[in-house]
Amino acid sequence: MTNNYNRRELGLGLGATLAGTAGAGSFAIAQAAAKVVIIGGGPGGATVAHQLKRGEPKLDVTLIEVSRIYTTCFFSNLYLGGFRSYASLQHNYDGLRKLGVKVVHARATDVNTTARTVMAGGRSYGYDRLVVAPGIEIKYDSIEGYSEKVAQIMPHAYLPGAQTQLLKKQLEAMRNGGTVVMVAPNNPYRCPPGPYERAAMIGHYLKTRKPKSKLVILDPKRAFSKQPVFMEAYDKYYKGIIEMNLSNEIDDFAVTKIDAKTKTLTTKAGKTFKADVANVIPQQRAGAIAHKIGLSQGDWCPVNGENFTSTKVKGVYVLGDATIAAEMPKSAFSANSQAKVVANDILASLAGKQKFSPNFRNTCWSLLAPNDSVKIGAGYVPKGGKLDPVGPFVSKPGEGADLRKANYEESLDWYDGIVSDSFAKTMRKRT
Ligand SMILES: Cc1cc2nc3c(=O)[nH]c(=O)nc-3n(C[C@H](O)[C@H](O)[C@H](O)COP(=O)(O)OP(=O)(O)OC[C@H]3O[C@@H](n4cnc5c(N)ncnc54)[C@H](O)[C@@H]3O)c2cc1C
Known part of the structure; x- marks a missing residue:
C-alpha cells in the first residue's frame, strides 16, 4: 500500500x-x-x-x-x-x-x-x-438470569470503563477467603486470551492481598488460546488459588443460569457455584x-x-x-x-x-505475573474469502525469565504505539 x-x-x-x-x-x-x-x-x-x-x-x-x-x-x-x-x-x-x-x-x-x-x-x-x-x-440473554441490570451486581467488565472499575471495587471489598467465580464465553468473542490473562491478574491480586481466597473459572470450551502457558502459570504462581474448570466429555461447565440474589451460578451439567464476586462474560x-x-x-x-x-x-x-x-x-x-x-x-x-x-498482522500479549508476559500472533493474507495465517508464533512453557520480561517490555511499547496510532496522541517516553 x-x-x-x-x-x-x-x-x-x-x-x-x-x-x-x-x-x-x-x-x-x-x-x-x-x-x-x-x-x-x-x-x-x-x-x-x-x-x-x-x-x-x-x-x-x-x-x-x-x-x-x-x-x-x-x-x-x-x-x-x-x-x-x-x-x-x-x-x-x-x-x-x-x-x-x-x-x-x-x-x-x-x-x-x-x-x-x-x-x-x-x-x-x-x-x-x-x-x-x-x-x-453484550448478549445479556445468552445466560438465563443475566441482564444489563444484573451486570451491575455481577459485572462482565468486557466493555470498557465503568464495568472494569466495578469489578475492581468488588475484588477490593471482598473478604480474605472469598470466592471469585469467572464465567468464560464460548468462541467467537473479543480477545481470545482476555479471560485467561484476567484470571492471572485476579490471581496475582488475591495472592498478594487476600491469599486465603480463590478464583474458580467455569469455561464452556474444551481448549483456549495460549492454554499451555496459561496453565503452566496458574500452577507456578497461583496454585491453590486458581481452579480451572474446562468442559470435557463428562462435564459441561457452560453456565446456563444465574441467580443474582444469591450469587449462584448453575452449569449445563447441573453443578452450582456460589460466588462472593462473580465476573460473568457472556456471548457477544x-x-x-x-x-x-x-x-x-x-x-x-x-x-x-x-x-x-x-x-x-x-x-x-x-x-x-x-x-x-x-x-x-x-x-x-x-x-x-x-x-x-x-x-x-x-x-x-x-x-x-x-x-x-494487503497484509494484516496481529499479536496479543498476556501478562501472567510481574515481568512474565507471553504472546501469540501471526500475519494474515486474504485467501478464498478468509484470512489465512502466515508465520504464526506462540510462547511456549518453560521459557526463560529474560524472554518473558522482554515480552512485557514489548507489550508496553505496543500499548503506547497503538494509542498514538489511534488517537494521534503523543505518549510520554517510559523511563
Ligand atoms: C479484558 C480485555 C483485554 C483485552 N486485551 C487486549 C490486548 O491485550 N490486545 C489487543 O489487541 N486487544 C485486546 N482486547 C480487545 C480489544 O479491546 C478490542 O479488540 C478492540 O477494542 C476492538 O476495537 P474496535 O475499534 O473494533 O471496537 P471498540 O474498541 O469497541 O470501539 C468501538 C467504539 O464504537 C463506539 N460506538 C459503537 N456504536 C456506536 C454508535 N452507534 N455511534 C457512535 N459510536 C458508537 C463505542 O462507543 C466504541 O468506543 C481486550 C479486550 C478485553 C475485554
Missing part, C-alpha cells in the same frame, strides 16, 4: 472524478473535498480517521463516537492486577481534532445507504465513503448499528478480506471486533491493522489509484 498519490487528485479534481463514476446526482462532491464518515472511535475507527488525515489532510473526515473519553479494554486486566492505573487507560480525541478530524460525540442511530447519510444526535451527515467500526455489544455480537444497517449475518459482519468492505451492504467498510475476519482474532491489534488497510483502500479509491494486496 502507498500514500504516494497526487494530492491535487483529491478535493476539487477528485470530486469531479467521483461524481462522474458514482452516477448522476447520487451525491454532489464536485465542489468540495470527499467526505468520509466513520462510526465508532475505538482502535478500529479512530485509526482510520488518523490514517486518512495523515494520508490526505484535505479530506473531510467525520468521526462519530458516543464517548468523549475512550477507555481501553486492552490493558484493563493489568489495572485489575494492580499494574496499571485507571487513568492510564483513558484517551481523548484532541489529537485527532488537531489534525482536522471532525469529532462528533453522539450515537449514530441510522444510515441511509442510498442517500449516503448517517443520522447521529438529531443531525444528518453526508458521506462519500462510510466506515463502520462499532465494536461489540457486533455493535447494534451494524445490525440496524444490515451489515450482519447472525451475530457478526462478514467482510471481503481484501479491504474489509461489507459482503452484505455494497460500498460500506466494516472492521474491528464487529466483523467475522476468520482466522484473524478480535483484538485491538487486529482492528488497528485492518484500519490501515481500510484507510489506504479509501485513499486509493478516491484518488483512482492502483490497490495493492
Whole structure:
C-alpha cells in the first residue's frame, strides 16, 4: 500500500472524478473535498480517521463516537492486577481534532445507504465513503438470569470503563477467603486470551492481598488460546488459588443460569457455584448499528478480506471486533491493522489509484505475573474469502525469565504505539 498519490487528485479534481463514476446526482462532491464518515472511535475507527488525515489532510473526515473519553479494554486486566492505573487507560480525541478530524460525540442511530447519510444526535451527515467500526455489544440473554441490570451486581467488565472499575471495587471489598467465580464465553468473542490473562491478574491480586481466597473459572470450551502457558502459570504462581474448570466429555461447565440474589451460578451439567464476586462474560455480537444497517449475518459482519468492505451492504467498510475476519482474532491489534488497510483502500479509491494486496498482522500479549508476559500472533493474507495465517508464533512453557520480561517490555511499547496510532496522541517516553 502507498500514500504516494497526487494530492491535487483529491478535493476539487477528485470530486469531479467521483461524481462522474458514482452516477448522476447520487451525491454532489464536485465542489468540495470527499467526505468520509466513520462510526465508532475505538482502535478500529479512530485509526482510520488518523490514517486518512495523515494520508490526505484535505479530506473531510467525520468521526462519530458516543464517548468523549475512550477507555481501553486492552490493558484493563493489568489495572485489575494492580499494574496499571485507571487513568492510564483513558484517551481523548484532541489529537485527532488537531489534525482536522471532525469529532462528533453522539450515537449514530441510522444510515441511509442510498442517500449516503448517517443520522447521529438529531443531525444528518453526508458521506462519500462510510466506515463502520462499532465494536461489540453484550448478549445479556445468552445466560438465563443475566441482564444489563444484573451486570451491575455481577459485572462482565468486557466493555470498557465503568464495568472494569466495578469489578475492581468488588475484588477490593471482598473478604480474605472469598470466592471469585469467572464465567468464560464460548468462541467467537473479543480477545481470545482476555479471560485467561484476567484470571492471572485476579490471581496475582488475591495472592498478594487476600491469599486465603480463590478464583474458580467455569469455561464452556474444551481448549483456549495460549492454554499451555496459561496453565503452566496458574500452577507456578497461583496454585491453590486458581481452579480451572474446562468442559470435557463428562462435564459441561457452560453456565446456563444465574441467580443474582444469591450469587449462584448453575452449569449445563447441573453443578452450582456460589460466588462472593462473580465476573460473568457472556456471548457477544457486533455493535447494534451494524445490525440496524444490515451489515450482519447472525451475530457478526462478514467482510471481503481484501479491504474489509461489507459482503452484505455494497460500498460500506466494516472492521474491528464487529466483523467475522476468520482466522484473524478480535483484538485491538487486529482492528488497528485492518484500519490501515481500510484507510489506504479509501485513499486509493478516491484518488483512482492502483490497490495493492494487503497484509494484516496481529499479536496479543498476556501478562501472567510481574515481568512474565507471553504472546501469540501471526500475519494474515486474504485467501478464498478468509484470512489465512502466515508465520504464526506462540510462547511456549518453560521459557526463560529474560524472554518473558522482554515480552512485557514489548507489550508496553505496543500499548503506547497503538494509542498514538489511534488517537494521534503523543505518549510520554517510559523511563
Ligand atoms: C479484558 C480485555 C483485554 C483485552 N486485551 C487486549 C490486548 O491485550 N490486545 C489487543 O489487541 N486487544 C485486546 N482486547 C480487545 C480489544 O479491546 C478490542 O479488540 C478492540 O477494542 C476492538 O476495537 P474496535 O475499534 O473494533 O471496537 P471498540 O474498541 O469497541 O470501539 C468501538 C467504539 O464504537 C463506539 N460506538 C459503537 N456504536 C456506536 C454508535 N452507534 N455511534 C457512535 N459510536 C458508537 C463505542 O462507543 C466504541 O468506543 C481486550 C479486550 C478485553 C475485554
